[in-house]
Amino acid sequence: MSIIENHTTNGQAFSEAPKLQARNVDVFYGDKQAIYDVSFDIGANEVIALIGPSGCGKSTFLRCLNRMNDTIDICRIEGDILLDEENIYDPKVDVVPLRARVGMVFQKPNPFPKSIYDNIAYGPRIHGLAQSRVELDEIVERSLQRAGLWNEVKDRLHSPGTGLSGGQQQRLCIARTIAVDPEVILMDEPCSALDPIATAKIEELIDELRENYTIAIVTHSMQQAARVSQRTAYFHMGQLIEVNPTDQVFTTPEHSLTEAYITGRFG
Amino acid sequence: MNYSSLLIAIVILFGGAYLLGRNRARALASAGGSLHSLPTHYGALMALWTGLPAVLLLLLWSILQGPVVDALLVKQLPAAIQQGTDIEIQLALSKVHNLAQGAGLAADASLQPAVEHLLALEQRNRVLHMGGALVIALLGLGLSWRRLRPSLRARTEVERIVSVLLFTSSGIAVLTTFGILASVLYEAWAFFQKVNVFEFLFGTTWSPQVALREDQSGSSGSFGAVPLFTGTLLISLIAMSIAVPVGLMSAIYLSEYATPTVRKYAKPALEVLAGIPTVVYGFFAVLTVAPMVRDIGVSMGLDVSSESALAAGLVMGIMIIPFVSSLSDDVINAVPQSLRDGSYGLGATRSETVRQVIIPAALPGIVGAVMLAVSRAIGETMIVAMAAGLAANLTANPLDSVTTVTVQIVTLLVGDQEFDSPKTLAAFALGLVLFLVTLTLNFIALKVVQKYREQYD
Incomplete structure (x- = not known):
């Protein structure tokens, strides 16, 4: 299989109330192109699932949305990504507030080797969000409650975050992201290292978070995409093949490649 | 035949x-x-x-x-x-x-x-x-x-013989350590028959001259080793106060800030420092650093002796930098990338990430590196022998000349010696103390490093 010439994305790629807009995005790792001319919208307060076979560029694309790829020297990005109509790749944009607005949860739970409390307080502290100890305590409690972890950890806030179970660690990382009050949360296969019960909890949480946040989630599990997302984007070999409402993608996909992937013919 | x-x-x-x-x-x-x-x-x-x-x-x-x-x-x-x-x-x-x-x-x-x-x-x-x-x-x-x-069952037998051979080889290193310890202990025991242990450990006057003949005047010998311990401590402190900050910061630069190209050339260049023979450092200390220290001191109106603890400590510090930086660089690199991503993902800057996530995560390993560097500083001989002098002054003034345990061992054993006089035997007692101190430090360092390993594997 190779790149499709003169490809345009099928389906409903654009949104009426866009939060993030990608326009003609190309991504290169050195000489190798990883993303080809991707344009679509992520609507406010929607959960969009990015699916596709391994190496299709979905994680790479996700990492462009809060400029995490800046930390990779050989990575180069062309095209525009707009957050609330403002280009995040504009030279005037500072990545520090950008990443506070667009938070990220990673594949493997990565709590810092600090206490549960300090893990949550890390972001608010570096961004100066709390004026007093009381305020910081409130932020920590609120974040843990939103992440559904408060009842499990309220008695041991000062024990190490690395001592929690895998699922708890991942919810801790979500709480840590929520604590800086982002507008968008990017999730890169957040459940791939978790067991089914922990996964179910996270999925429930994602559904609740949709009220306040815009969420883009990369996943390898089509059931998960079907359960948590409103729209689904299918990536293939660095191209965006199709974006449609999730029901439609899994019942009547427009493109033959999407159909082949969701019916398990490759991937 | x-x-x-x-x-x-x-x-x-x-x-x-x-x-x-x-x-x-x-x-x-x-x-x-x-x-x-x-x-x-x-x-x-x-x-x-x-x-x-x-x-x-x-x-x-x-x-x-x-x-x-x-x-x-x-x-x-x-x-x-x-x-x-x-x-x-x-x-x-x-x-x-x-x-x-x-x-x-x-x-x-x-x-x-x-x-x-x-x-x-x-x-x-x-x-x-x-x-x-x-x-x-x-x-x-x-x-x-x-x-x-x-x-x-030839294969089983060969494997068993080979494993016994390998066990013996590793045993040789361990046995040698015990052998060294035993010989030092034996000689130190002989010394403590002649000189009280407490006088040796807590006495404040070091003057290891003993009368060679019965009728010789003066010099009954005084073996209070405290001035040597303080001298060693002073020089090690000066050395560590150079090596730890410089080594740690260069490790942070190399692992977090430097581009791969810079790192590729800078790291081996730094490690060249570790390959310079200590004698060369010694004459660098005597001929370049000591006069410089004295001139600067004199221009500031200070009284600096020409062989100062400061000069020896400075040069020793430079010698130890690669130990600290190379080991710290390794442990900082061993901090998982996911922790950095997590921190950057929250909008932390590079220095915030280094200070609040990477250093705390790597701290046990860094402590281990520093401990190894300390035992290296305590055991270092050549630089201090050449640059620090022989006067056993009990002082905390870095501008004074001091002497160290290692230097005294060298002077006690160089030249013709009788092996039953306390003067010669004192070297073994000093060696024993040195051995125990560095052994303890290495032991602590290894324990700390081990604890660190458990955290991420």
């Missing part, structure tokens, strides 16, 4: 046994027998059986023959000497050995029977020794040849 031809013979037997065993096994296999192991295992087993016992015998014989020969010789010495003290017997024995080699200064008729006996013994010894080795080798070859059959 001499030793080299004996060794060649054993090597030939060794190789021959291997080929013999392998070919025999192949022949057995093609004759329809199903072998337990590969033919090479049978060959290896036969070779080991042939070579190992013979080599072991040679080694044991070489170690034991000296005392045995001496014990036999004593009986041939004149009765007067046999009645004498151990020292007289030893003296007579070494005379006999010298005479037997034709290097005797003056022939002593009373020792002649012993000399002849020794020559005869050596003749017989050589025949028995070499003959024994050859016989054992052939015996091993023959026995293993008889044992060789398809059902023989």
